Amino acid sequence: MKKLLFLVIGLSLLLLTGQIASAQVPSDASTLRRVPSVKSAPAAVRDVSPERLEQRCQVVQQKFTTHLNRYQLNTRQHTARYERMQARLNALVVRLNEAGKDTGELEDALAVFDQKIQLFTDNADDFMASLRSAQETACSDLETTLPNKAVETRSLLLLLKENVTAIKNYWQEIIRPMITALIAEGE
Amino acid sequence: MKKNFVLILILSLFLLLVVWWFAIRYDWFPKVEPTPSAVRQEVETTATPESAGELVIEKIDEELDASSDTDFNPDDLSDESLGL
Numbered sequence: 001m002k003k004l005l006f007l008v009i010g011l012s013l014l015l016l017t018g019q020i021a022s023a024q025v026p027s028d029a030s031t032l033r034r035v036p037s038v039k040s041a042p043a044a045v046r047d048v049s050p051e052r053l054e055q056r057c058q059v060v061q062q063k064f065t066t067h068l069n070r071y072q073l074n075t076r077q078h079t080a081r082y083e084r085m086q087a088r089l090n091a092l093v094v095r096l097n098e099a100g101k102d103t104g105e106l107e108d109a110l111a112v113f114d115q116k117i118q119l120f121t122d123n124a125d126d127f128m129a130s131l132r133s134a135q136e137t138a139c140s141d142l143e144t145t146l147p148n149k150a151v152e153t154r155s156l157l158l159l160l161k162e163n164v165t166a167i168k169n170y171w172q173e174i175i176r177p178m179i180t181a182l183i184a185e186g187e
Numbered sequence: 188m189k190k191n192f193v194l195i196l197i198l199s200l201f202l203l204l205v206v207w208w209f210a211i212r213y214d215w216f217p218k219v220e221p222t223p224s225a226v227r228q229e230v231e232t233t234a235t236p237e238s239a240g241e242l243v244i245e246k247i248d249e250e251l252d253a254s255s256d257t258d259f260n261p262d263d264l265s266d267e268s269l270g271l
Contacts, residue, residue: 056270063269074258080220081250087223088243091230099236147271154264161259168251176244183240 057139060146064135071131071157075124078164082117089113089175096182106178113170120163127156 089110096103134149210216221229226246233239262268 060270067263071259078254078258081254083223084221084226085247085250087227088230088246091227092236092239092243095230095233095236095239101236147266150264150266150269150271154261157259157264158261161261164254164259168254171247171251176247179240179244183237 053142054139057142060142061135061138064131064138068128068131068135072128075128079121079124082120082167085171086110086114086117092179101182101185103182106175106182109170109174109178113167113175116163116167116170120160120167123156123160123163127153127160130156 093103093107093110096106130149130153134146134153137146137149230239230243233242
């Protein structure tokens with residue numbers, strides 16, 4: 001019985017050590033980032049054999065798939081977060097109205113806020129479509145179409161980042177102070 | 188007999204600890220986020236409009252703090268990182 005106990009504890013410790021060691025191995029994205037760019041090699045020595053191209057396109061496609069999954073999750077989380085924010089704010093406006101507070105200015109601000117969220121949703125759809133299209137292009141036209149698609153996708157991602165910042169700033173600089181002022185009125 | 192029982196108990200607790208560690212480490216129990224109707228109800232049932240306002244501020248601050256600047260990072264799609 002004791003032997004069995006030591007065996008199980010030993011195995012568990014071994015497993016835990018393995019997990020800790022594997023956690024220190026660079027993540028998938030950082031490993032992929034280290035794959036040398038073919039563009040950096042001189043044109044004369046660049047290997048453009050069909051096998052090499054096939055291999056390269058698969059690596060690139062895998063990277064796009066990883067990003068696609070990650071951004072799908074991030075977009076879904078952000079959208080859900082914004083929907084909860086809108087629900088909370090709309091319910092608050094109703095409560096403040098019932099308490100006889102003037103919420104006209106806050107309602108106008110919320111209309112702008114909703115537009116910003118809608119803009120994020122629209123841009124997120126465009127970005128995901130562009131990313132999906134780039135992923136599909138990876139093995140059909142790696143040399144010419146894909147780099148252009150990558151530029152387009154990158155600019156849409158930049159736009160999305162700006163939308164997220166704009167929403168956060170609008171909350172912090174406009175809506176939050178308005179609510180704080182309305183709360184202070186009743187105290 | 189009693190000795191065996193104690194050993195089995197210790198063993199079970201240890202295994203439970205290992206499983207728990209893995210569950211935390213690999214997010215086996217993902218956090219369930221409330222639905223918009225649930226959060227709306229939360230605001231509606233708060234005692235006073237003022238406390239509802241404070242609750243909204245607190246919750247929205249939490250929501251925005253939970254998002255990271257790297258959630259949408261254009262550097263992820265640079266030519267270098269894609270290997271183009």
